[in-house]
Structure formats: structure tokens, C-alpha cells
Amino acid sequence: xKKIYLAGLCCLVSVLGLVVLEQQRIDNVPSADDISTLSIxxxxxxxxxxxxxxxxxxLESIEEAKSTLRSSNNDQxxxxxxxxxxxxxxxxxxxxxxxYESRWFNYIxxxxxGIYTVDSPTLENLPHLVEVWGRxx
Numbered sequence: 350x351k352k353i354y355l356a357g358l359c360c361l362v363s364v365l366g367l368v369v370l371e372q373q374r375i376d377n378v379p380s381a382d383d384i385s386t387l388s389i390x391x392x393x394x395x396x397x398x399x400x401x402x403x404x405x406x407x408l409e410s411i412e413e414a415k416s417t418l419r420s421s422n423n424d425q426x427x428x429x430x431x432x433x434x435x436x437x438x439x440x441x442x443x444x445x446x447x448x449y450e451s452r453w454f455n456y457i458x459x460x461x462x463g464i465y466t467v468d469s470p471t472l473e474n475l476p477h478l479v480e481v482w483g484r485x486x
Contacts, residue, residue: 375457375465378412381405383438389479391432391448396479403478407434410472411446414457414465426458432475448472 387404388397398404425431431449438444447458448467455472457465471478 375411375414375459376462377444378408379436379438379444381408383440384408384436385439386437388435388437389432389475390435391479392430392476394476394479404436406471408436410467410469411457413469414467417456417464417466419464421458421460421462421464424460426456431458448475 381401381404384404386397386399387407388395390396426447426449428449428451431447434446434448436444436446445460447456447460449456449458455467455469457467457472459465
């Protein structure tokens, strides 16, 4: 009888753990309506845009990121190559995120807040977006 209760308790804890992991998302992602410009820097290239559609698409990708339960303890990621995304809001504040690939996974890191996995073609195509914005299209 104890084995049945123990097995049931293990199942309950596992299910609750999955629910908690699924719900942990990046806190305080700015609203696209509050952003005036987005600057992206990486691989020696920099681009800036105020295109509302592109800003909202990138913010939606960030909102879909899932927690890895790892914390961010530095100003920048502890990897060699990353992209910096800086969202300038209309009230003058800046929200900074870092996007990078490591061990076949894509990550978004918010300094001193957390590291999140992201599966987004939009973020994976940042080099192309920077190239297009750099030309002024």
C-alpha cells in the first residue's frame, strides 16, 4: 500500500514540476507600443529600427521563451558570440536582452534575471535582419 502512495506522490510532484516549468517566462517584457527603437548588435554589425511590426515580432519571440531555471549573474553572457538586443522605450528606459546559441540550443538571457530557451526562426535570423536593416530597407 505504501508503494502505491509513493508512486502517486511521485507522479503528482512530476506533473506539478512540469506545470511550474511551463509557466516560467521572462518577466517584464516591454510592450511593443512602448518601444521607440530597437538596436541589434553582433558579429561586428549594428542595426537600428523603429519598424513596429519587426519590433513586435521580436518581442513576441522573447515572450515565448521558456525558463531553464539558470540564473544570469553577469552583465553579459558567458559565451564568446552573442547578439545584443536593446529596446529603447518612449520614456527613455532601455531593456537589454542577449541572444546566443550554445550546444544546439538557442537562448535569450536577461541580465541578472535569467536564462531562457527560445525556439524562434525570427531570432535565429538576426544576422539576416541586421544585414537588411543596415542597407536601410
